[in-house]
Amino acid sequence: MAEPVMKAAIQITFLLARSFFIDLCTAVFSLLARIRVLIQQMLLMLFHYIIRLQILLIGSRLLRLASVECREYYPSMNDACTILECIWVKDKFVLHEKMKDSCQETQVEDQKPCGPESSTR
Structure with missing residues (x-):
């Protein structure tokens, strides 16, 4: 008679532990997934701003170089x-x-x- 009681107690304990840990694991996994998505979005925005800043800096540098080369190639009318x-x-x-x-x-x-x-x- 002890064996069926022990089996039932083990099964009940297993079901309680399983139900508790599954809920906890689901909550932890969903929390980790949300944190991962937030970090991905932050990195994406950061890279977007870095790329945009580089484009602006390179564009202004190219404009300065083009104006200097244009001045060298086409001297002004009053220069010797x-x-x-x-x-x-x-x-x-x-x-x-x-x-x-x-x-x-x-x-x-x-x-x-x-x-x-x-x-x-």
Whole structure:
């Protein structure tokens, strides 16, 4: 008679422990899942802001570089210009460097049409 009582007590204890631990485990797992989702959302927002900040910084850096290169490639009209002229002297070409006060004069000269006197032979 002790055996059926012991079996019943073991089964009741097992059911109570199982029901208690399953509820506790479910609550803990749901809590961990919610914390995991919150951490994922925070990391996603953090990476989003970091990427956006990098895009802004790179964009401003590229704009500064582009403006500097544009200024170097297209000098302003009032800057002094260095002009290289290749002139035939006796039996060879000689390279002469000239400085002009403004680039506007140079651009006007560059736009003049080439006449027959300026053609090469």
